[in-house]
Amino acid sequence: MPENEEYKEVGKSEFRSYCIALCLSKKAVLRLMFATDERETDNCFKIYAVFSEQGTDIFHIPFFKLREDDLTFRSITDGIPAAHWYEREIMDMFGLVPKYHPDPRRLVFHDSFPADSHPLRKDWEISEKDLKEWGEGMVRKVPYDFLEVEGEGVYEIPVGPVHAGIIEPGHFRISAVGETILYLETRMFYTHKGIEKHFEGMSFHEGVKLAERVSGTSTFSHSTAYCMAVERMAGITITEKAKAIRTFLLELERLYNHIGDIGFLCAGTGLTVGNATGSKIKERLLRLNDRLTKSRFLRGINTIGGVTKDIFLHADDISLTIDTVAKEYKGLMKLLLGSVSHIERLENAGILSKNRALKLGVTGIAAKASGIDDDIRSSHPHLIYNKIFEPATFTRQEGDVFARMMARAEETKCSMHMIKTIIEGQHEGDLQVKADDIPPNSHALGYTETPRGSVFYWVKSDGEGRPLRVKLRSPSFCNWPSVPFAIQGNIVPDLPLCNKSFNLSYSGCNM
């Protein structure tokens, strides 16, 4: 078992007070919470919560057992609001009911999904009839009630799930007075892919391909976190060279995402030239990805035990492209920061306060823009980040759209610097180490920082060394609940801009 994971079994009744004490005494942050169905071996369900302690590289992982005679537990959401979605997800997927949860509606399943059907249980089955009705979505089995805002002049605007642009499905229910938004409710999970269930039917080695396909814009981060989890579980140490290649590609992924996102913000304000320039630079980087890895989105590189291609053979191409990108990026930032009309739209729009961000466990760019130094690269160093990563000296305090743009800009600079450092350095070792034996009945965490924030994988193997449970938590999953808070009080036409500044993935949420 990896050394920085401290598991502790607590009683079902003490779990809540234990977690709250952890948050208060050690300033711990809830990173993920999940359940496992271990009825075959331990005759119980287990619920785990992963906290990371501030300032040290330690994950505290308290867990408790739930026997089949009582499948309810005391909700911790009232003490730790960040657990909100996790508990509802556990309720949907396992049928373990959090008592006293402030919002006990279903989260993942939509109205046509049958009640009392919990896909992540090992003995889950769905009848032909249910499947048909679910697929057609015609029978509303468990109606979902949106919160209604009452008052004179309050009206509702339903937006989505099908949008005018070509984007993924998500429903926004806006309650507004005039142009001012009083309340926004989001409904996600329209295209839930059942990835966690899917992992259980594959071997750990096959799982890499699936992890790469969770979210199109952070394929490499997902596969790295997944491989890392499996490698930690199996006690495999990868070579320095493989570590360097992974770090390099993670930063390359961050670079193309951030530059694309900064440009994409211009689409929200109508600054067409900025948008076009951002897309152009992004395309240049995607083509570099293609030349290095034969995949524009960096697929097919990670494998358990290392990487498949030595991209340092292309060192000249890389430094040439990065130099061009750096130059063009500088021009883009000059254009954007010089455009008063653009900056004016960004400032004071979509403010997410530090207090709220902390409580909701917001991660990545959104957290940094609100003044929280949340970066798993520095708090839990992995790969070669302890050698090359200089912890962010810079966190914005404002929490508005502009702060999120500048947080991206700062990370972009940092990534370019790291990319340079990595290709200039010497990295010894083979590409892969042998990784055939996956130990039975063991488990471990894997994690890294995607362009949007931290991603976590928790894997557990069964008696034959095949996946018993793979839990993944993408940054979008823990940032989506914060978007309605940032949007409250803004005007309706600013909603797309605020939403874009978070740039969360629907797909990364619908895992």
Added chain:
Amino acid sequence: MENIQFIIIIFFSPLIQGIIKKLKANFQGRVGSSIFQPYYDLMRLFKKEMVVSHVTSWIFRVAPYIVFVSTTMAAIMVPVITTKSTYSITGDIIVLIYVFAIGKFFMALAALDAGTAFGGEGSSREMMVSILVEPMIMLCIFTTAIAAGSTNLAVIAEQHNTILTPSHMLAFFAFMIAIVADTGRIPVDNPDTHLELTMIHEGMLLEYSGRYLALMEWAHYMKQMLLFTIVVDMFFPLGIAYNGGMSEIAVSFAAYGIKMIFLACVMSIVESTRAKLRVFELPSLLGGSFALAVLSLLTLIMIGR
């Protein structure tokens, strides 16, 4: 010839739109679609099947025709390449502005008719912009009308070289901002957006499809070209023909084409260099240009030019 000059507006207006789109694409470093694309779009829309919500009333179905006809009516009243026109007896510019208003009124009504949130938002925002734009346009017109001694566009257009006076300069800038607002361009509205929540003009058209949409779009192109034509008539009439002579009309036509392309360039530059304003910042932009319009009228009255 003078009786059919409005045909120019009807048939060349999609071209102007195409040119603006092409220029904008070039500013973004893209090749862009052909300048004839708006024609293809209209042809495609005319062929397409219409989907009309069953909750709509007759207003939704007559609005496209009213919008198109009222814009055509306005086109008939405007001197395009010659000031000699049998219809121009009715070419009173104040009437013209209110003929536009008929179209806008029905468009806003039709957008409300379908009962969608986006149509309602589009309507209410469009009306807010209209309230701010209309007095501004009137003041600019008064400036030129007082200088020319007539509210007839043909008479105003015959007073060439008026652009050089301070009052006309001020009125010109105010009028240009009014055009940006009235044609739904950045920084007031974004014509190319797919974001339903930010739309003004496009929001009103969301429920339309097929032939109705084609008529609405075409009327919009015509209105844009008409407003350009009014600018040209009021501020740069140089080159416009005074009678129906063939050679004079040829010169006038060439001059008109150059002026239209120039205005299309101005529009695409404005659109490419600015971001869209926050909706509630609009009154400050339009208020500023209203002040320009007031100043232009005052200048004319105080110093007489």
